[in-house]
Amino acid sequence: MLGPSGHPLTDEQADAVRRRTGALLLAANAGSGKTSVLVERFARTVVEDGVAPDRILAITFTEKAAGELRDRVRRRLLRDNERELAARVEGAWISTIHAACLRILRTHAATAGLDPDFAILDEATSRSLRADAWRTALTQVCDQLGDAAVDVIAAYGVDITGEEVSRLHDELRSGGQTRPSLPPLPSADAPDAFPLKRACAAAAAELATAADTKTVLEARAALARCEERLDDPVGEDGPPPGWFDDLGFARRGKAVTTEACNAYRDALAAYAAGWRDRRAAALLPVFDALLQAYADAYRAAKRARAAVDFDDLELLCRDLLREHAAIRARYAGRFERIMVDEFQDSSPLQVELFSLLGGASDELVTVGDEFQSIYRFRHADVEVFRRAPGRTRGA
Template identity: 30%
Template structure:
């Protein structure tokens, strides 16, 4: 029985000079299709050494290699796999058989592994341009975490052991404010920076008038309450909002130091705040307005909720600006930790998994000759489980498959015909937030730069309780 997507499957197996993206649900044979395309490339004389099949885990890579070998040997023996029968209904012709026999002897030259192993091999080849030791070992996740934690611990103890901390020392300040949770907050932030090494805090944008918008929105709420002639107890939230206005009033001229920023970020708790945070809760006074407003109760409730929403938005904006200033200071203090971690890796001649990706991207970006020779070496890239490929990994792939003189952002590059084949299902994304964005870019549904997508760092609710945004590159 002919499959409903038979034409698409046939194209994926036989249209070898086009770049294709195959999106299909779980259990539909995407990996088998990728393995079949590799075999068809071999049948058409593509050098096994120029093919790289990349998947998500070492286990999956081993299974993919085994499936490719199985298809290849079964075809040579005259037993055409069902998955390849649409492309080889009468079996391979004499020339294809000869090509497959030759490829079978050199199948070990085909690259089949994870993106990290692929990048490791790439960096060993171009170690001079990458400025790394060609014999550098790769730390596994646990080893890298242990080394980073040890470096952070040494830095933290050193900062707290100072007999006379400098005036306004932010590390000493946060440790005094919350000695139990401060260490965990800074450690989590350091790990965030290690994980998002391209992230940079937004520049501080506080000025002498930072609280004006919030104060004016609360005053407008109060003027509206006075106009509708209702007693203040009809909406106690306005009283709480006015208390918040007084917390900020006159505190931005001159701009506060770090201690002042911490105080501003932690106003005294009020009933309009969510428990354990400085964030405002949703509006909960509609019932009161219905009671005091009589026939106009519903309309007044809508208007009150609208006013509260504007106040809440202005408050969140103000607190976000304060949080970004604090995080910017923390980020500068943690530069020392990040530099010590990089120094340790360089002296020990080791790399972590992120180094493999970021260094490969930098080498391909910054060295056109490396990009050209590597692209010639791997002229056919096939990527399985592409929904879990993040933008850094995708950029590496697109740099290798893109046209030589195309300097546009990775997701807008022109690709050389037939050089890229990807399969996946965005609904199966393990890292759905990052991967869905990558998938949308590849499929043409989104064309914005990663720089325009902020990453959010959330602090401990007890210690910080705010969110700050970072530009990522």
């Protein structure tokens, strides 16, 4: 079988081109000719299977890659004198996921609750709106929650708290939450210090007869500090900052890697984790209030400008397809085949979009290489690649 350039395909590449029905995931390394396979699959799907170019959804990672794929498909069809089909490639759905979402939202702007002439925010404007949204959220939550909010801000600082709220906002939205919020945590009781006391005493007794090496001396000192601190009562808020910092000791030599010493390390880690969980449960309502106030202020600022950001494109398109069965059916019926390149850099939200657009059928073809997942772009999750059906070495 010849590829789009006229050169023979390898057996694996040819097999990937021939298998044009059913779910297929091609695990393709860099330089393996995956674009040639996609081009040849697209061309043969159009010519041999009779699928119109605009009934194939081909998703790429960048606009540059989309342009290259479109150009190569056009040239491949012209090679077979399929001029009419080549001309129709110009209107085909070969684009990034954001461009595909934008195209859908432009068509259904009113239904999606958008101004028909909505704009895409540039990075500079987005940063400015985010800064304003944080100031609004900070004032609002401090007024509502009083000392509880003020204590959190004082402990972490305005800038660090704002950065964390913004990070949570983006991560949760990329995970699929249109209006992000934190999940509730069960109330955490103060951890029991007894297991740590017991483990500390056992390790200290064992090391009392060990040779006086530097590592053993350091371990004894750490255990003595732990015993001394555990003798003092701990308040409801837990140990003060730095309480745990010098209670561990190195894992060097047999004397300090015994069962008793390792049990002490485990007990120390569990005690510290227990207090972290308790503090997190207390802080969660404040952070959740800040997060939701920030999200609402940022959303209102975007709406006032009749604008959306890149995450909005995916979220609003997903919500549109979820909530409007007729529109969802229209696109699920439109796309007979779906191809997704660089699938290892897809997020769970994007995978849901592929499914809503018809990719839950048996005609979803994905291409990628988990070892090339270096972008971590917009919270991509390589696990969606590893869990995908139809996996094969196809290119």
